[in-house]
Amino acid sequence: MNERLTGLRTRTRAGHFSQYRQPASPELIAECDREGLSWPMRMARLTRRMCEAERVVVEPDERIVFTRTLPTVPAVYAAEDLAAMTEGRTLHEGGIVNNVCADWGMAIGEGLLGRRRVALETRARALAAGDDEAVEFSEAAIEAIDAVLALAGRYAAEARRIGNEDVAAVLERVPAERPRTFHEALQSLRFLQAMVWLSGHHHVGLGRLDQYLWPYLAADVEAGRLVEASAEELLAEFFIALNRDSDLYPGIQQGDNGQSMTLGGVTPAGRSAINPLTWMALRVARDVGLIDPKVNLRISADTDQALLELGTELTRKGLGFPQYANDDVVIPALASHGYDLEDARDYTVAACWEFIIPGRGMDVGNIGAVSFPAAADTAIREGLAAGASFEDILSRTEVQVARQVRERTEPYERLLWAPAPWYSVLMTDALEKGVDHGRGAKYRNLGIHGAAAASAADSLAAVQRHVFGIGDVAADELLEALAVDFVDHEALRRRLAEESPRVGLNEPLVDGLLCRLYDWLADACDAERERGLIVRPGTGTAMYYLWLARGRADGPLPEPVVGATADGRHSGDPFGANLAPTPGTPLRGPISVLQSYAKIDYGRICNGGPITLELSDSVFRSEGSIGKVAQLVHTFAQLGGQQLQLNALSASQLMDAKAHPEEHRDLIVRVWGWSGYFCELSPEYQDHVISRHLYAEV
Amino acid sequence: MSRGIVFDVREFTIHDGPGIRTTVFMKGCPLRCTWCHNPEGLDMAPSVMRSPAGERTVGRSYEAAELAEILSRQASILAMNGGGVTFSGGEPLMQAGFVAEVIDLLPGMHVVLDTSGYAEPAAFLDVASRVDLVLFDIKLIDAEAHRRWTGQDNGPILRNLALLEELERPFVARIPLVPGVTDTQDNLSAIASTLALTPTLIEAQLLPYNRAAGGKYAACGMSFQPGFDEDQAPNIDVEPFRRAGIEVRVA
Numbered sequence: 046m047n048e049r050l051t052g053l054r055t056r057t058r059a060g061h062f063s064q065y066r067q068p069a070s071p072e073l074i075a076e077c078d079r080e081g082l083s084w085p086m087r088m089a090r091l092t093r094r095m096c097e098a099e100r101v102v103v104e105p106d107e108r109i110v111f112t113r114t115l116p117t118v119p120a121v122y123a124a125e126d127l128a129a130m131t132e133g134r135t136l137h138e139g140g141i142v143n144n145v146c147a148d149w150g151m152a153i154g155e156g157l158l159g160r161r162r163v164a165l166e167t168r169a170r171a172l173a174a175g176d177d178e179a180v181e182f183s184e185a186a187i188e189a190i191d192a193v194l195a196l197a198g199r200y201a202a203e204a205r206r207i208g209n210e211d212v213a214a215v216l217e218r219v220p221a222e223r224p225r226t227f228h229e230a231l232q233s234l235r236f237l238q239a240m241v242w243l244s245g246h247h248h249v250g251l252g253r254l255d256q257y258l259w260p261y262l263a264a265d266v267e268a269g270r271l272v273e274a275s276a277e278e279l280l281a282e283f284f285i286a287l288n289r290d291s292d293l294y295p296g297i298q299q300g301d302n303g304q305s306m307t308l309g310g311v312t313p314a315g316r317s318a319i320n321p322l323t324w325m326a327l328r329v330a331r332d333v334g335l336i337d338p339k340v341n342l343r344i345s346a347d348t349d350q351a352l353l354e355l356g357t358e359l360t361r362k363g364l365g366f367p368q369y370a371n372d373d374v375v376i377p378a379l380a381s382h383g384y385d386l387e388d389a390r391d392y393t394v395a396a397c398w399e400f401i402i403p404g405r406g407m408d409v410g411n412i413g414a415v416s417f418p419a420a421a422d423t424a425i426r427e428g429l430a431a432g433a434s435f436e437d438i439l440s441r442t443e444v445q446v447a448r449q450v451r452e453r454t455e456p457y458e459r460l461l462w463a464p465a466p467w468y469s470v471l472m473t474d475a476l477e478k479g480v481d482h483g484r485g486a487k488y489r490n491l492g493i494h495g496a497a498a499a500s501a502a503d504s505l506a507a508v509q510r511h512v513f514g515i516g517d518v519a520a521d522e523l524l525e526a527l528a529v530d531f532v533d534h535e536a537l538r539r540r541l542a543e544e545s546p547r548v549g550l551n552e553p554l555v556d557g558l559l560c561r562l563y564d565w566l567a568d569a570c571d572a573e574r575e576r577g578l579i580v581r582p583g584t585g586t587a588m589y590y591l592w593l594a595r596g597r598a599d600g601p602l603p604e605p606v607v608g609a610t611a612d613g614r615h616s617g618d619p620f621g622a623n624l625a626p627t628p629g630t631p632l633r634g635p636i637s638v639l640q641s642y643a644k645i646d647y648g649r650i651c652n653g654g655p656i657t658l659e660l661s662d663s664v665f666r667s668e669g670s671i672g673k674v675a676q677l678v679h680t681f682a683q684l685g686g687q688q689l690q691l692n693a694l695s696a697s698q699l700m701d702a703k704a705h706p707e708e709h710r711d712l713i714v715r716v717w718g719w720s721g722y723f724c725e726l727s728p729e730y731q732d733h734v735i736s737r738h739l740y741a742e743v
Numbered sequence: 744m745s746r747g748i749v750f751d752v753r754e755f756t757i758h759d760g761p762g763i764r765t766t767v768f769m770k771g772c773p774l775r776c777t778w779c780h781n782p783e784g785l786d787m788a789p790s791v792m793r794s795p796a797g798e799r800t801v802g803r804s805y806e807a808a809e810l811a812e813i814l815s816r817q818a819s820i821l822a823m824n825g826g827g828v829t830f831s832g833g834e835p836l837m838q839a840g841f842v843a844e845v846i847d848l849l850p851g852m853h854v855v856l857d858t859s860g861y862a863e864p865a866a867f868l869d870v871a872s873r874v875d876l877v878l879f880d881i882k883l884i885d886a887e888a889h890r891r892w893t894g895q896d897n898g899p900i901l902r903n904l905a906l907l908e909e910l911e912r913p914f915v916a917r918i919p920l921v922p923g924v925t926d927t928q929d930n931l932s933a934i935a936s937t938l939a940l941t942p943t944l945i946e947a948q949l950l951p952y953n954r955a956a957g958g959k960y961a962a963c964g965m966s967f968q969p970g971f972d973e974d975q976a977p978n979i980d981v982e983p984f985r986r987a988g989i990e991v992r993v994a
Binding site: 543551631633634635636637640660664667668669670673676677680683684 | 753755756757758765799820821823
C-alpha cells in the first residue's frame with residue numbers, strides 16, 4: 046500500500062466521496078405511465094435516466110473511476126399498480142433480480158459494443174419471426190447499453206477536462222470494447238458492476254475474478270507492460286473503490302451487500318484454476334483490509350499448504366474471510382442436483398454462501414428457512430402429550446420438517462422476476478436467446494436454509510436421554526417447564542442443558558440426530574422434484590438465528606418462532622449462526638466441531654452455509670500459528686466438510702468496541718454470511734457476535 | 744480402572760508441543776505460584792466459575808477409558824497434523840496413575856507431559872517413561888526463593904530433572920520470566936548452569952510474564968495477589984543460555 050492508496054483508503058473510510066451525492070434521484074413513474082411503457086421498457090428507462098442523472102466525478106489521483114452520486118433507485122410503477130399487475134405471483138425481495146453473478150469475463154471481453162451487436166442481431170431475427178417479446182427485450186437491452194456508454198463517455202470527457210489523461214484513455218476504450226490491458230479490464234468491471242447497482246439490483250457478486258481477469262494480467266506481464274507491484278496497486282485501487290458507495294447498497298445490515306468474489310478452485314474442464322492472480326488477490330485483500338470484496342476461496346484436500354497459509358493471514362487480520370468452500374464435495378453435489386458438470390466446476394459463491402453458476406444461474410438461494418428447533422419442539426410437545434415413543438417423536442419431527450419445506454416452497458411455484466434488461470446484457474446467453482435472465486436463465490432452482498439444527502438435535506437428545514433413557518425427567522414435568530420458560534424449573538433446565546449430549550463434541554448419538562434432521566430436509570426437498578422444482582437444502586441461517594428465536598420486528602415472518610426448547614434454552618435466546626453449536630455448549634475446540642459437522646451428507650445438502658469456528662486471537666500470538674491454522678483448514682477439507690469460516694477476535698476487544706465505538710471504527714467482524722464493521726451493526730447483532738467469542742474463550 | 748479429575752480438554756492447543764494438539768488439563772496442583780494463570784486448576788475438587796457467559800462447573804471426573812475414547816476419536820487427525828495429546832494442568836503428576844492408564848490406552852499417539860516437575864520420583868517415572876516429550880518447568884534455582892514464590896521446596900523438581908536424564912527422555916525446559924522474581928540475572932544464570940548438564944534438553948523456552956495471568960481469579964471467586972510489580976517489563980535475556988551452549992527461544 047503506497048501513499049496514494051493509503052490516501053484513497055482513508056478518504057473512502059472517512060466518507061469523502063459522499064460529498065458528491067445529489068439530494069435526490071429522478072422520479073420515473075409519471076413519465077412511464079404517461080408514455081404507457083411496458084415493464085421491460087420501464088426497467089430500461091430506469092437505467093437510462095439514472096445514467097443521465099449521474100454526476101461525473103473524477104479526482105486527479107484516481108486511476109479507476111466511478112462514484113455513485115444518486116442516493117436511491119426510484120420505482121417504475123406505483124406500488125398499487127405493481128400489486129395489481131402481479132397479483133397471485135411471488136415477488137422475491139420485491140421481484141428485483143438479485144444475488145446472482147454475471148458472466149463478467151464474457152461481458153468485459155466482448156465490450157458493450159459487442160453486446161449491442163448481439164442485441165441487434167437478435168432483434169432482427171425476432172422481428173422476422175414475429176416474436177414481439179424478444180423484440181422488446183432486445184430494444185430494452187440496447188437502451189440500457191446506450192445509456193451506460195453515454196455515461197462512460199461523459200466520464201472520459203471529464204477525465205480529459207481535468208487532465209487525468211490516463212483515465213481518459215482507458216475510458217475511451219472500455220467498457221465499449223475489449224480491454225487491451227489489466228487496467229482497462231478493472232475499469233470496465235468497475236463500471237459494468239456499478240451500473241448493476243445503479244439499476245436497482247442488489248447483492249451484486251463479482252464471481253471468479255482471478256479467472257476472468259487473469260488473461261489480461263498475463264498478457265500485460267508477458268508484453269512487459271506491467272510489473273507485479275503496479276498490478277497490485279491497480280487491484281488494490283479497485284478493491285478500495287468497491288467500498289466507496291456501499292453504504293447505499295441495500296442489505297439487512299450495513300455490510301450485507303453481497304460484493305463477494307471467489308478465488309481458486311478448478312476450471313470448467315476440471316484442472317486447477319489457481320494462477321498468480323489468485324495469490325495476488327488474496328495478498329491485496331489482506332493489505333487493503335476493508336470489508337469489500339468479501340473473499341471466498343475454493344479449496345480441496347489437495348490444496349497447496351502455502352495458499353492456505355496466505356488465506357490464514359487474512360483470518361489473522363480479523364477480516365472474517367476468506368470463507369472456504371470444498372470443491373471435493375460442492376461440485377459432485379451440484380452435479381447431482383441437475384447442474385452440468387462443467388457448470389458445477391465453474392461455481393461461485395453468491396452473497397453469503399450459496400453456490401451459483403456465473404452467467405447461468407438465477408437460483409433463489411434463500412426462499413426461507415426450515416426451523417429445525419420448531420419442528421423438533423412441536424414433535425416433542427405433541428408427542429409427549431400423546432404418550433408417544435421416542436421413535437414416534439422422531440417421525441413427528443420428520444413430518445414437521447416436510448410440512449415447513451412445502452410451506453416455504455409453495456409460493457415459489459408462482460415466482461415472478463421483474464425484467465432486468467441491463468443485468469441480462471451481462472449474462473451468458475440472454476441476449477443471444479432474446480429472453481430476459483429472470484425468465485430464461487439455465488438454472489432457476491430454489492435454496493432453503495436448514496436452520497439451527499444443533500439446537501434441535503440437542504433438544505431431541507435431551508429428551509431421549511432424560512425422558513426415555515435414564516428417566517430422571519417426567520414428560521409432564523418437561524412439558525410444564527417448557528410452557529413457562531423454565532420459571533421455577535431452573536434445576537431441570539440446567540440438567541437438560543448441562544447433562545445432555547450436544548452437537549459439536551463429536552458424540553455419535555446426538556450427531557446421528559443432526560444427520561437425520563438433514564436427511565429429512567433433503568428428502569422433503571427431493572419430493573419437490575415431483576412438482577418440477579429443484580430445491581437445494583442448505584446449512585445456512587442468515588439472520589434466522591435471531592428471527593426463529595424472537596420473531597422479526599420489522600415485518601411478518603412466515604417461519605414458526607419457537608419458545609423455550611428442551612435443550613434448556615430460554616425463550617428468545619438466539620441459536621447458533623450457520624453450522625455452529627448452540628451458544629453455551631461446553632466445546633473442547635475446533636477438531637470436534639469439524640468432526641461433528643463433517644458427518645452431514647453434503648452430497649444432498651448443497652445450498653451452502655459454513656461451519657463457523659471462533660479462534661481466540663491468542664492463537665495467532667505464537668510462532669508457527671499460521672501454519673497450524675492452515676493445517677486446520679486442510680483438515681476440514683480432508684474430513685469432507687463443505688464450507689468453513691474462521692473468526693479470530695477477542696471478546697474483550699469486541700466489548701471495548703461496543704463501549705467505545707469511536708476507537709474501533711475499522712474493527713471488522715463476520716456476521717452471518719458477510720463481514721461488516723462492528724460499530725455499524727445494531728446492538729442485537731453486536732451482542733451475538735460478542736457472545737460467540739465469549740463462549741469460544743471461557 | 745482409575746478415575747481422574749480434569750478441568751478442561753482443549754483442542755487446537757498450539758503452544759503445548761509439536762503440531763496440532765489436544766491438551767488435557769488435570770485438576771489439582773501442589774504448587775501455589777503467585778503468577779499462576781490457571782487458578783481453576785489449583786484445587787483438585789470441582790469448583791464453580793462465573794463469567795458474563797454464565798456459570799459453569801469446573802472439574803469433571805472421567806474414567807480412564809472414557810477419556811481415552813474421546814481422545815482416540817481424533818487420533819488420526821492429530822497424527823496427520825504432526826501432533827498428539829498433551830497432559831497439562833494443574834499438575835498432571837498429582838494424578839499420575841490415571842494419566843499413565845490413559846496413555847496406555849492410546850497406543851501410537853504422540854504424547855507430551857507438561858509438568859512442574861514437582862512429584863514423587865515413582866509418579867514422575869511412571870508417566871515420563873510413557874511419553875514422547877516432556878515440557879519441564881523450571882522457575883527458581885534458589886531453594887528459599889522457590890519456597891517463597893511457589894509454596895514448595897524445589898528439591899523434588901531438581902531430582903526429577905536428573906531422573907529425566909537417566910530416562911534419556913527428550914525435554915524442553917520452560918522458564919516463566921516473572922518480573923523481579925524469576926527473571927533475575929542470578930536465577931537465569933543458575934538455570935542455565937543446571938540445564939547445561941542435561942544432554943537430552945532440546946531447547947529452553949523463555950515465557951515472558953503475561954499481564955492476563957490474573958484474568959480468571961474473579962470468576963473463580965479468588966483474589967489475585969501476585970506480590971510483584973506486574974507492570975515491570977520482564978528481563979528477556981537469552982545470553983546465559985547461549986553462553987551455556989543451550990538452544991533458547993522466547994515463546
